[in-house]
Amino acid sequence: MMNEQAIPATAQGDAPSTSPVDWAAWEREHFVPLVQAAEAAGPDRSAWLLAVVLWDTKLPSLSLEDWSAIADRGLRAVRRLGDRAGEARLLECIGMGHARVNRLTESLRCHQQALEIRSELGDRRGEASSTNLLGIVRLHRRELSAAEEHFTRARALFEEFGDRHRAAMALANLSSTRCAAGRVDEAETDARRALETHRALGARRSVGNALRQLSVIHRERGETGAALVCAEEAVALALELRSETLEGYWLLALGKAQRAAGRSEEALASFHRAADLHARSGNRSREAMAWRAVAQVLLDRGRPSEAAGLAGRAASVHRELDDPWHEALALACLADATPGEESRDHRERALQLLSRYPDERAAAVRRTIGEGGLR
Missing domain, CATH: 1.25.40.10 (Tetratricopeptide repeat domain)
Incomplete structure (x- = not known):
């Protein structure tokens, strides 16, 4: 067992009250020091396993940044142990964490490393999991052919295992x-x-x-x-599941669907609720998608100046996150909300961004923007 003397005293005793706020504060204050203590005192197995457990439990009070600090320590620990299967499992968790906040390049790297380890170990179930997760990242990056290949492969492996x-x-x-x-x-x-x-x-x-x-x-x-x-x-x-991530x-x-039904x-x-939930979870990409959606409703209601502010804000976030597809959609919305030359500039930039995508939907979106907008 971990050396109890190395664990902060408050992590062993002084339990918080039953108030959810008190529990949240207690969790946030003590889990990071707990892993620091595990790393300092050993055994290393405690540090990396705790990182995985905390990911799996998805404590709402533990921010992704706090968990990332825990995961970094866990990764160092599992590598010192030479536990390749454990390293792959933790890399998988870290990759999902990166994807949650749209750090897709980092996420891709983690899942590729996990897949390589699992392939070396002959871990077919692990390969299936990593392949599916790679597909999710490729989908988010709109690399659709690669995503389809990954999902097809993952599905075949899962079916093989029943x-x-x-x-x-x-x-x-x-x-x-x-x-x-x-x-x-x-x-x-x-x-x-x-x-x-x-x-x-x-x-x-x-x-x-x-x-x-x-x-x-x-x-x-x-x-x-x-x-x-x-x-x-x-x-x-x-x-019912009490998942704000899924709700958002x-x-x-x-x-x-409500907008399509005329229930503005x-x-x-x-959309406002979705934006708030995604802001709370740190998912800036989906928060920006929600603001673009609000802008579209405002355009429907004849409020272009308000719509322009939100669409421009969404485009800036997607640009910062290196997401050309959603940046283009936000720019098309911005073009619909602005007059004259400025509108044409936004539309041309959107078309430039979309030119890299070869699929049928991208072609249809380009035609729609070229004809005057996406509304």
Whole structure:
């Protein structure tokens, strides 16, 4: 066991009151010193395992920055041990942490390193997990062909092991990838099959993700009622799960369905709530997506000056995060909100950014922007 004398006294005793605020303060104050003590006193196994446990429990009071400090210490510890399987597991957690705040280059590097280790060890289940996570990062970077290859490979591996849940997760990811590329019919087939499996398994988080995807598909087809039903069920599941991360993400789909249905007040409320939740979690990319969505509703309501401020703010964040796709969409919204030469400049810049993407959806978006906007 870890040397108890090395652990701060307050981590052994002096438990906080039952107040959630007190617990949050106590957790934040003591978990980082606890790992520091574990690293200083050993054994190293305690330091890296604690980092993984804290990631898996997802304590709302522990910020990503605090956890990153813990993870860095854990990674040094597991490497000193020479525990390659443990190193891959912690690299996987760190990669997911980077992705959560849109540090996609760093996330990609971590998952690639984890995959290399697992391949060397002959850990096929670990390979499947790393391959799926690499697909998620590629999808976020809009490298759609590579993402599809990763998800197809991951799904095959999960099916080989008889892991129905994770195979269905990979299938849902394939749906997102194909939808992003404009292949909506294939995406719907994938999403419905994934949803059926997740419902049968009682995997509520995954059910919500598939419902969000189906909401997007229905909305794109003009099936507004079905889009609303799917998104509302997804958000209700997020509330049951008490996950603000999921709630914030799925509210974006609900707000878009509400906007399509002409329910602008409800859409604004959904988007504002989504922006607040993503700001709280540190996901600046999705926060910016929410502000662009608010700007679009404001344009619908004839308030271009307010819309321009939010769209410009969103474009700046996406530019800072090196996300050309979403920067282009925000610039197109900004072009719709500004007059004359300024509007043309924003539109031209958006088209330049989109020129790197070869998929069907990108081509359709370029045509729409060229014809006068995305509203």
